[in-house]
Amino acid sequence: MQTRTLAPDERGIAAAAQLIADGQLVAIPTETVYGLAGDARNGAAVARIFEAKGRPSFNPLIVHVADAQAAQTYGDWCDMADRLAQAFWPGPLTLVLPLRADAGLSPLVTAGQNSVALRAPAHPIARALLKASGAPLAAPSANLSGGISPTRPQHVAQGLSGRIAAILDGGPCEVGVESTIIALTGEPTLLRPGGLPIEAIEDALGARLALRSEDSAITAPGQMASHYAPNATMRLNAKHAREGETLLGFGGTPGAALDLSVSGDLIEAAAALFDHLHALDAGGASAIAVAPIPDHGLGRAINDRLRRAAAPKDH
Template identity: 45%
Template sequence: MNTIRWLVDKHLDNQKSYPQLAEAAQFLQQNEVVAFPTETVYGLGGNACSSDAVAKIFAAKGRPADNPLIVHIASYPQLDGIVADISDKSKQLMNAFWPGPLTIIFQKKEGAVSDLVTAGLDSVAVRMPDHPVALELIKESGLPIAAPSANRSGKPSPTTANHVMEDLDGRIAGVVDGGQTGVGVESTVIDCRGEHPIILRPGGITKEAIEAIIDKVEMSTSVVDKEEKPQAPGMKYTHYAPSAPLYLVEGTPEWIQSIVNEKTKSGMRVGVMAASETVGEYDAHTVLDCGSRSDLASVAHHLYDVLRKFDETDVDVIFSEVFPEEGVGVAIMNRLDKAAGHKWLRQINHS
């Protein structure tokens, strides 16, 4: 398959963008799959009402079929056609954060979307992306668009069209290249159907921001039994992983460097992912800066790009510093923990 690359202006200021978007929308209407930018990461979109289209998403990614997809919409009438009920708390969150990186779990309207989208669950995850290219593409297609991240399953999510092509060239119909994405980590997923709203996946909208709107919310442990169907993406499988084994290391730079030295002496090529404040303190085969500890949004923005850059090197192992689990740091550490397969090294007596 020849994967088309449509170059568009990120802000749609250039009228030349519209023919490319119209062509991409036609592919979606023909139940082909097309990657496109959102404010979080690039998504791999297909007609949420077509099982043929959704099956192509799973096939292109190599994604397990019991992992549900998020449906992307561009208008509230589209939501009414998908969901059976909208709770008051869901309405409050929609008013506060849509369009934006917040996915809400609703009771689905029977037969409205393919069962492959919801992995056979009675719920459906929906969000309205805050990106002009994504919104225009969805409007142009006239369809609700099911879209996980546009990468091979398990790999770091893509924040540029180049990342998409690295993983999916020849496997999808096309990619709408709208430049680099913004937030960098995926949307927050929240279930408001019960009495107590619960965040199933931390993301671009923080727990603190949500609680400022609807008071107390709970945070899922994100642990799903291997026989159980996850209620939302990112709850069950190892995600976001670079090719080399990744370890999270919690300790002083001196202690981390001692581990690097030990591995280097054994003949291994070591990579280190560090904050801007400490990146200069490491001597290793490859040391990459992933953003400032005092600006965790910068870490979220660079996280996947840095993980992918390690794949361009010949490192045998990667050690990553850890970050405060506050604000968007919760999402950062959620992704890093999954990328590392929950492998941690901690300095004894380190406070």
């Protein structure tokens, strides 16, 4: 299969919408990372997502929708969902809700569970494609499973060229880490920190979020122990590089090959994280030492990705 690159204009979006209608896969830009999109109602298309990524079938997918009204087609809505959607949609927040009996989604999307993960992306190209296709889009990150998430179209091509129909080129992603995932199937629970700070969500709810136990069953994307990983080994909270290590800095770390944010800005660091890991991989780094990152705001999402990237790989 030859992978086409589509321009982010009316013609490119129309071509992407036709490919989606034909059951094909298109990598699309969102504000968080590039997603590998297929019609969430089409079992063959969803199966192609798992095949292209080499993704385990027990790992559920996020369904991207235009807005809260569309989300209510697939998940049982509630007051808390309404409050969070009004505050943060479109944006980097995914809500896990009870699956409606008449949702019409492929069972592969939910990995056979009775809940569904829903998000309304903010990126104008993603929103235009949702409108043009008229389809709910299952769209995990557009990379090989377990690898570094893609924040540029070149990252997608490196991993998936020849495995998918097209890449819709929207340039670099603004947020740079995946969405924050909140379960509303019971007590509001943080399933994955991400591009929306937890503090903002708790302020909107007027309550603290419960935390998922790391040894509980996988109920949402991004919960596998080893994930987002470069080829290199990684050592975290490093004050300096040891022999043979390449240093990834933060806040102006002396001797860093790359710095996530020289000024110590966590928003800038989140946007740069995966791009810098891709660059270190491409540069042939065999071991990466990562400077300490403050564990608040977007720092929680950055540290979550780094811990999973540094975890022992399953292969």
